[in-house]
Amino acid sequence: MTGSTDTALAQLAARLGERLAHDGRRIATAESCTGGWIGKVLTDVPGSSRWFETGYIVYGNGAKVALLGIAPALLAEHGAVSEPVVRAMALAALERSGADLAVAVSGVAGPDGGSAAKPVGTVWLGWAVRRGDAPQAHARQELFAGDREAVRRAAVRAALAGALAL
Numbered sequence: 001m002t003g004s005t006d007t008a009l010a011q012l013a014a015r016l017g018e019r020l021a022h023d024g025r026r027i028a029t030a031e032s033c034t035g036g037w038i039g040k041v042l043t044d045v046p047g048s049s050r051w052f053e054t055g056y057i058v059y060g061n062g063a064k065v066a067l068l069g070i071a072p073a074l075l076a077e078h079g080a081v082s083e084p085v086v087r088a089m090a091l092a093a094l095e096r097s098g099a100d101l102a103v104a105v106s107g108v109a110g111p112d113g114g115s116a117a118k119p120v121g122t123v124w125l126g127w128a129v130r131r132g133d134a135p136q137a138h139a140r141q142e143l144f145a146g147d148r149e150a151v152r153r154a155a156v157r158a159a160l161a162g163a164l165a166l
Helices: 002-023 037-043 061-068 072-078 083-097 148-164
Strands: 027-031 052-057 101-107 122-131 134-143
Touching: 002 037, 002 148, 027 037, 027 083, 037 052, 037 148, 052 061, 052 083, 061 072, 061 083, 072 083, 083 101, 083 122, 083 134, 101 148, 122 148, 134 148
Parallel strands: 027 052, 027 101
Antiparallel strands: 101 122, 122 134
C-alpha cells in the first residue's frame, strides 16, 4: 500500500508542479506535523527548482514564532492545531518567502498528544494565495484515521490536493 500511496503523492506533486510552472508561480510550505514531507514530495519532482521557493519546518511552537513570526498569544489562545494558527502560518510563509502560493499544516499525528477537543488524527490545513493586492487564506480541518504515518501521509495528500484546487 505504501508504494501505491507514494505514487499517488508523486502524481499529485507533479500535477501541482506542472500547473505552477505553466502559470509562472512559486510555492512555499509551512509544516508542523508533516515535518517537511510536503516539501520532500514537491522537490522529488524533476525541475521543481522552477516553482518551489522554500519550506519552513516549524514543528515546535518556538519555531513557529521565530521562523514565521506567529504571535505567542495566538498560540496560547488557540493552540498550534487550530484554524487561526494554520492561517497565520500560511500567510507568513507566503509573505516571508515571496512565493505566490503557500500551504501550511498543523495537526496531532499521534500516537499521543490528542485530547477530547483535538483527538489524534486532527489536522488543520491552510493555503494562502496572492490575488490582487491582499493575499487570501483558506483553511479546513480534517480528522484522518490510522496510525501516525497514515495521518501524516493523508495530510500531505490533502495539502497537495488543496493547493491544486486554488
